[in-house]
Amino acid sequence: MLRDSIAPLTSPTGSIQTPTTQQTTVRLSASGDHPTVLTDIYKESVNIAIWKRELDADLQHLTNEFLANNPKFQKSVSVSPSDAFAALEYATDGLAPKALLQNIAELVDMFCCLFELDYAGLRLATLESAMCPRFHTDKVPCRLVTTYSGVATDWLEHDVVDRSKLGHGSNGLPDSESGLHQSETDIQRLTCGDVALLKGEKWIGNEGGGLVHRSPSVASGENRLLLTLDFG
Known part of the structure; x- marks a missing residue:
């Protein structure tokens, strides 16, 4: 289980201390090919942690088929680690491949474990254009993003x-x-498949250090399948 790879270090909403002295903000990236790199998001100097994950070829094929058959699919649901798979199966009317739903459910379990959450806010969407084309920061403590197909x-x-x-x-x-x-x-x-934690402006002590990011441009006739997880 992915849950076994990571564990919470401290709570981002209450136990990370705001620096007592005014210092120049330093924010760096952390990346690696093992999910434990995601725990680096708890480091004050890190505002993006990237698990460089390669998707299984069968999962990619099934995901691309789902994307082709559901070019306008968008769902937002609140899920817990225990009900994520069932909630997603219901939300997708049973049309999404079980391998994709299981993969997402494992990320929900990991995300909730890492941040000691009972629930996560989940959004799964197919996109044929840039959802947020301008660079910006998120007014959240932390957001997980991963792309299952496309840029x-x-x-x-x-x-x-x-x-x-x-x-x-x-x-x-x-x-x-x-x-x-x-x-x-x-x-x-x-890269498609990467799992990234983007530290936002509402992470205590990270004011002025939220990761600056944007949705990528999508070529005409192409689309992407994006998953985001937020604190529930």
């Missing part, structure tokens, strides 16, 4: 971002022209 999430390292250019600070200019970042080579992209 995955774009993100920026903390030290290449001019945060004054986020949102209205862009003065209506595209991110590529506003000065938010200096070069297209600054843009990082997750």
Whole structure:
């Protein structure tokens, strides 16, 4: 079980301490090919932890079939580790492959274990265009994202971002022209299958350090299957 690979270190909503002295914010990425890397999200200096996961070929094939047959599928449900599979099977009208539902249920179990949650807010959606095309941060403690098919999430390292250019600070200019970042080579992209924890602005002590990210551009005629998990 994936649950055996990770365990909570401390609560992100109450036990992580806000620094008592004003210091320059340093935020880094952590990545690895084992799920234990996700526990690095508890490190104050880390605002994205990436489990570089390769999806099984059979799972990819079944997922792509589901995506082709359900190009407009979108569901948001609250799930617990004990009922995630059944809730997803009901939400997908029994049409989604069981291998996909089991894989998602294991991530729900891992996510809830890591953050000591009874429930997680789950969103599973097929997307044919960028859902959030501008770079932004999330006003949440932490969000899990993974792409089961298609292109995955774009993100920026903390030290290449001019945060004054986020949102209205862009003065209506595209991110590529506003000065938010200096070069297209600054843009990082997750790989399909990767499981990433994105630390948000509401993680205690992470104000001004939430991961800057966006939905990727999707080519005409293509789509992607995205899963997100949030604190329930």
